[in-house]
Amino acid sequence: MASIATLAAIALSAPLQAQETPPPSAAAAPRTPPKLIVTISVDQFSADLFAEYRNRFTGGFARLLNGAVFPSGYQSHAATETCPGHSTILSGFRPEHTGIIANNWTDLKTPRADKQVYCAEDESVPGSTSSKYTVSDKHLLVPTLGERMKAANPAARVVSVAGKDRAAVMMGGHKVDELWWWNGKAFVSYAGRVAPPVVERTNTTVSALIAQAQGPLDEPDFCLPHDRAIPVGGGKTVGSGRFERAAGDAGKFRASPAFDAAILALAAGMIQDMKLGQGSATDLIAVGASATDYVGHGYGTEGNEMCVQLANLDRSLGSFFDILDKTGVDYAVALTADHGGHDLPERNREHGIPEAARIDPNFTLAGIGEDIIAKLKLKVTGPLLYGDAGSGDVWIDPTLTKEQHAAVLKEALARIRAHPQVADALPASAIAATPSPSGPPETWTLLQRARASYYAPRSGDILVAMKPRITPIADPTRGSVATHGSFWDYDRRVPILFWRKGMTGFEQPLSVETVDIMPTLAGLIGLPVSAPKPDGRCLDLDAGLGSTCH
Known part of the structure; x- marks a missing residue:
């Protein structure tokens, strides 16, 4: 094949050095750290x-x-x-x-x-x-x-x-x-790196x-x-x-x-x-x-x-x-x-999940924004709302006054939440006020799941959660037929x-x-994890693996 x-x-294509190695499960794992x-x-x-x-x-x-x-x-x-x-x-x-x-x-x-x-x-x-x-790699904030x-x-x-x-x-x-x-054509790297x-x-x-x-x-x-x-x-x-x-x-x-x-x-x-x-x-x-x-x-x-x-x-x-x-x-x-x-x-x-559906093609931020502009009699030079109504973050035009921003946020939340395919629309203020979650992740609320993804300098004013089994691809004939990205x-x-x-x-x-x-x-590998301390914890693998949780 x-x-x-x-x-x-x-x-x-490069010759391997001859090694006498036991079968993969022939000997117990050594207590020393692995080399790779x-x-x-x-x-x-x-x-x-x-x-x-x-x-x-x-x-x-x-x-x-x-x-x-x-x-x-x-x-x-x-x-x-x-x-x-x-x-x-x-x-x-x-x-x-x-x-x-x-x-x-x-x-x-x-x-x-x-x-x-x-x-x-x-x-x-x-x-x-x-x-x-x-x-x-500039946007990655942690080691x-x-x-x-x-x-x-x-x-x-x-x-x-x-x-x-x-x-x-x-x-x-x-x-x-x-x-x-x-x-798309070859394996490449950062500019200036010589290909080995x-x-x-x-x-x-x-x-x-x-x-x-x-x-x-x-x-x-x-x-x-x-x-x-x-x-x-x-x-x-x-x-x-x-x-x-x-x-x-x-x-x-x-x-x-x-x-x-x-x-x-x-x-x-x-x-x-x-x-x-x-x-x-x-x-x-x-x-x-x-x-x-x-x-x-x-x-x-x-x-x-x-x-x-x-x-x-x-x-x-x-x-x-x-x-x-x-x-x-x-x-x-x-x-x-x-x-x-x-x-x-x-x-x-066909597998008996009747609620599975594609997103309503008329559910768009452009349409919602136009309705809000008309109702609030706003004067904006570009889009009022940025992002994707069916998935993820929504940003509000930052040139609005504080009062206008609050009014637009209220209207946008109401209109997005009213759509029958939407589970909830979460404002940034509510997400930011939620403590970082802990405990079994399957028990987290939508707000806690959103909090784990929220970084104020980049996140939107609203985070949209579609209902389960709603696929945010209206037309599957022009590209992807399925996707991910939900809560x-x-x-x-x-x-x-x-x-x-x-x-x-x-x-x-x-x-x-x-x-x-x-x-x-x-x-x-016996590496102490110093600051910054991660969100995760060390899992106990010491069943013959030789791991040590610090």
């Missing part, structure tokens, strides 16, 4: 998908299921998007402290014409826009585990590779030795792969019940695809299992070429496997496409771990996701898995948070 062949071709931390984020890998397929895995996921399994991990905040989620994984902080409140936010004070700011850009670069930007490791021991090396720039940046942090992401040989050979191999047509991938027997076309309008159907691709179609390559194989291949090659885990200090590599998210958006979470994607990702992860085994390095793995996901409403309704647990719950060779496996069914991963890994 192309995905496995790609992984092997890239990672094994491997943290993997599978974009949009919800706890629901994990539960659905866990008994089908035979490769890399199956190996991780022999470790420490936390099936109810939470991206506990309301902003269940890629950038906020990745900012929690290796920082230990929720978005209220990372400052990453969304993939994009509105900054009406920025001097450029484009007032939308991308989470991983430097908007001060002349001529930039939120869609044509310079990648930067990552890799930064803490390098501060404690400068010999520690930190690498981050991902299918998305925001995933690589948010997990890698501000001080990395190598940081690479896919830009492993990046060059990855790009060469992947470019050749994209140039070739891709026939339908094999369909495991357990995928057959998912193989059914679902009409979504305009003659478009999803649900029965197997990732056929015309020669040169880089877009379909990105939304396919081969993309994750290429990302894992680059990670394996980095480990091999840089000899990560073979120096005097523990090293870290963060890997952002992004294809599952593109598959979820493009085809939904319950069709044949997602089934084939996860079966192939399982195999690619198995090949990745096999390559790492051959290096002889003592490594530990943490795998999770940046958020969950929600299937398309057309299939949800609800299908978007918040993700698996958290830890593994190290020889550890005694166990499963903890109670809820934990992704912010617990960083302090847990710090405990595993």
Whole structure:
């Protein structure tokens, strides 16, 4: 299969040193810190998908299921998007402290014409826009585990590779030795960085792969019940695809299992070429496997496409771990996701969920703003309200007087709340007055979930929560058919898995948070977590793993 062949071709093109290594579970885990931390984020890998397929895995996921399994991990905040989620994984902080409140936010004070700011850009670069930007880590306000490791021991090396720039940046942090992401055509990095040989050979191999047509991938027997076309309008159907691709179609390559194989291949090659885990200090590599998210958006979470994607990702992860085994390095793995996901409403309704629906196309901030302008007889030169009525933050024109602002806020809250698809609209004042949440995240109120995402300098005047099963995509014929980003647990719950060779496996069914991963890994390598203190806590993995919670 192309995905496995790609992984092997890239990672094994440099010779491995011969090592006599026992099978993965042959010996008890040593009590000393591992020499390499491997943290993997599978974009949009919800706890629901994990539960659905866990008994089908035979490769890399199956190996991780022999470790420490936390099936109810939470991206506990309301902003269940890629950038906020990745900012929690290796920082230990929720978005209220990372400052990453969304993939994009509105900054009406920025001097450029484009007032939308991308989470991983430097908007001060002349001529930039939120869609044509310079990648930067400047918006991440907290250190990552890799930064803490390098501060404690400068010999520690930190690498981050991902299918998305925001995933690589948010997990890698501000001080990395190598940081690479896919830009739609090739793996790239910050301006001025010289591509090491492993990046060059990855790009060469992947470019050749994209140039070739891709026939339908094999369909495991357990995928057959998912193989059914679902009409979504305009003659478009999803649900029965197997990732056929015309020669040169880089877009379909990105939304396919081969993309994750290429990302894992680059990670394996980095480990091999840089000899990560073979120096005097523990090293870290963060890997952002992004294809599952593109598959979820493009085809939904319950069709044949997602089934084939996860079966192939399982195999690619198995090949990745096999390559790492051959290096002889003592490594530990943490795998999770940046958020969950929600299937398309057309299939949800067929599955007996009548409340599943697409957002009312007439429910727009432009329309609401026009009505408020007319009622209050306001004179404004631009939009009154900025953002998206169906999802996330809403900003009010900052040029209004205090009295006008209050009147607009009151009207906007009333009109948004009155829509039958809206669960609530939360004003910033109420969110800011709510203490930072604690306790089991599944019990948090909407206000507490919003508080975990609220950072006053960037957050809006209103945060909108749609009702469960409302998809904020009115027209699925022009792009994505499904998405995420809600307050609800299908978007918040993700698996958290830890593994190290020889550890005694166990499963903890109670809820934990992704912010617990960083302090847990710090405990595993004996790294005291000094200020700033994270929101997360160290999880007890001392079942033969050798972890110590400080």
